[in-house]
Amino acid sequence: MTTQAEIKTKAPIDWVTTIFLLTYPLIGIFGTLYLYLYDSIHLATWGLFIFYFFATGMGITVGYHRLFSHKAYDAKTPVKLWLLLFGAAAFQSTALEWSEDHRIHHRFVDTDKDPYSIKKGFWFAHIGWLFRKRKYAQNGVQDLVNDPLVLWQHKHFYSISIFMCFILPGLISMLWGSFLEGMFVAGFLRLFVVHQFTFFINSACHVWGERTFSKEQTARDNWIIAFFTFGEGFHNFHHEFQSDYRNGIRWFDYDPSKWMIKGLSYLGLTYNLKKVSEDKILQKTMFLKEKETLHKFTNVSEDKLRNWEEQLEKLREKTLLEYQNWKQAKQTASESEAGVFRKNFEQTKENWEKLLNQPGEPLFS
C-alpha cells in the first residue's frame, strides 16, 4: 500500500508524455488499418517500416546507449549525426537526458535511485517510470554537454524528432504512394513497435535469463530477448562490463548493434572500439561457477568446504596464468609452440572442472 509520505515524495505526473504514450499507438494501429481496408499500402511502405525500425531502434542502442551513455567506441561526425537524427526519431527524449538516466541506472541499479528500477515492478521499469516528471541536473554527463552535436540535438529536439519520426517517412512514401502511408506505417506504427522493444531492455532484460557474469544485480542474458532488442538482450554481460562495445560476446550471438559498430570500423567511421580482456571474462565466470556450486553443499562441514574452495582457487589461478601464456605465445611463438601452451591451459581448466563437479572422496566423505 502507498503511504501518504510516499505520495508526497513521488514526482508529479508528466501529463504530456503520459497522454502521448497512451494515445499515439492508436493512431498507428487504426491509421494503418484504415489505409489497409479503405485505401492501399504499397509494399515499399513496409520496406520503409523495416528500414525505420532498424534505423531508429539502433539509433538508440548503437547511438544513445553504446556511444553516448557508455563511450564504448568513438564515431566520426557523419555517424554521430545519423545516430542523433534517427535516435530522435525513436522519440525517447534527447541523447543527453537519456544518457543521464542510463548512467544513473548503471550506478544505482536495483536501488531506489535507479530511475527504472525493476524492483518497482515489471511495468514500472517497462513504461511506468516515464509517466512521472524527471529532473535533469546534467550531473555525470559533462562530456556530452561539451559535445556540440549532442547539444544541438538537445536544443532542437522537438523539431528534429517530429520531422524525423513522422514527417520524413511521409515525404519518402510520396515517392510511390501517399504521405499518410509513410506517416502512419513507418511513423506511428513503427514507433509503437520500437518503443515496446527498446522498453524490454529495462523490463524483460532484468527479469528473464541467465546471470553468467554477475549475480550482484538483476540484469540477465537472454538470446530470445536479444532478438527483439537489437542485441541488448545480453544484459548481464553488459551490466558487468559496460564499456565493452559488444553485448553478445560470442561471434554467433545475435547482436546487430555490435555488428554495425564493427562494420563501420572497417570503413574508418567508428574507431577505438573497447573490449574487455578475455581473461577478465574467464576469471569472473569461473569464480561465479565456484560460488554457485559451493552453495549446493549444505551438509558438508565448513572446514571441508573451505579446503575445497582453496583448491579450486589455486586451479583457477593456474588456469588463468596458462591462458595468458597461451595468448602471449600466439603472438610471439610458432603455431606448434603456442599449441603446447593451449594444451596446458585446456588440461588445467579440465582439472578445475573435474574438481568443481566431483568434489572427491577425501574431502566430502
Ligand SMILES: [Zn+2]
Ligand atoms: Zn539495465
Ligand SMILES: [Zn+2]
Ligand atoms: Zn548500459
